[in-house]
Amino acid sequence: MTKKIVIKIGGTAATQLSPAFFETIKIWQKQDAKIIIVHGGGNHISSLMAQLNEPVQKVNGIRFTTQKGIEITKMALLGQVQPDLVETFRLNSVAAIGLNAGSNQLLTGHMLDQDVYGYVGAIHQVNSQLIQNMWQQNLVPIIAPLAMSNDGQWLNVNADHAATAIAKYMQADELYLLTDVSGVKVSGNMLHKITPQKALELQESHVITGGMVPKISSAIHAVERGVHNVHITNTVTHPGTIITL
Ligand SMILES: Nc1ncnc2c1ncn2[C@@H]1O[C@H](COP(=O)(O)OP(=O)(O)O)[C@@H](O)[C@H]1O
Numbered sequence: 001m002t003k004k005i006v007i008k009i010g011g012t013a014a015t016q017l018s019p020a021f022f023e024t025i026k027i028w029q030k031q032d033a034k035i036i037i038v039h040g041g042g043n044h045i046s047s048l049m050a051q052l053n054e055p056v057q058k059v060n061g062i063r064f065t066t067q068k069g070i071e072i073t074k075m076a077l078l079g080q081v082q083p084d085l086v087e088t089f090r091l092n093s094v095a096a097i098g099l100n101a102g103s104n105q106l107l108t109g110h111m112l113d114q115d116v117y118g119y120v121g122a123i124h125q126v127n128s129q130l131i132q133n134m135w136q137q138n139l140v141p142i143i144a145p146l147a148m149s150n151d152g153q154w155l156n157v158n159a160d161h162a163a164t165a166i167a168k169y170m171q172a173d174e175l176y177l178l179t180d181v182s183g184v185k186v187s188g189n190m191l192h193k194i195t196p197q198k199a200l201e202l203q204e205s206h207v208i209t210g211g212m213v214p215k216i217s218s219a220i221h222a223v224e225r226g227v228h229n230v231h232i233t234n235t236v237t238h239p240g241t242i243i244t245l
């Protein structure tokens with residue numbers, strides 16, 4: 001059976017993609033695996049916000065996003081991060097195409113809670129046919145973490161949540177959340193394999209903080225919705241922390 005793999009590449013991880021990363025992608029493609037990339041870029045968004053005098057505010061690792069913040073987020077993700085990543089894939093001989101929520105209604109979402117997060121969304125629909133069409137052309141879709149509401153409002157989506165929603169809708173087998181740490185750590189020691197139950201306990205005991213919070217909640221959600229394994233790691237060649245049933 002064809003394996004489907006979703007890889008979320010965080011803003012920092014995107015600048016550290018090694019030749020081994022691309023070799024692994026090519027090996028998976030030869031094995032007929034279908035790959036989707038979802039990129040982050042929170043670091044780029046924050047630095048563009050600083051330049052444009054827009055305050056950076058986070059609630060549980062999620063950015064509070066104003067209407068001006070949405071415009072800046074689009075500029076950073078669609079003007080800087082995504083084109084650079086597509087070019088990095090080309091330089092490493094992996095054919096890829098950059099896509100966003102507005103690409104033939106790729107990602108439709110609704111507002112999470114405007115009072116708490118502003119213009120931040122959750123994805124509730126994916127144009128899976130568009131992704132299938134890209135796969136048929138041997139293109140790897142590289143997708144920005146934004147959603148479009150039914151009435152045409154752009155929404156900022158945490159990239160871990162976006163990757164999880166896409167993995168769920170595409171019935172992916174594996175989800176990689178690539179970040180700047182080798183895995184989930186407790187007292188400095190990396191955990192190799194945890195159940196969603198254990199992940200929840202870690203979250204409730206506040207061992208997990210900041211940007212790791214949306215990763216753990218994403219991993220729990222993904223595994224409970226049928227994704228076999230979620231890897232929190234800094235590279236696809238290293239399993240990192242595996243969240244699985
Ligand atoms: N228990 C933990 N184990 C590992 N990292 C953790 C933990 N708790 C918090 N973190 C933090 O989460 C960060 C990863 O989240 P983030 O910086 O948002 O990554 P990304 O931009 O890749 O989404 C790590 O750099 C680390 O500082």
Ligand SMILES: CC(=O)N[C@@H](CCC(=O)OP(=O)(O)O)C(=O)O
Pocket residue numbers: 009010011012039040041042043045061062063065073120121145156157158159160211
């Ligand atoms: C709503 C929300 O928090 N959106 C994120 C989208 C980018 C992201 O998640 O990037 P990383 O994966 O690199 O952190 C943000 O604005 O930072």
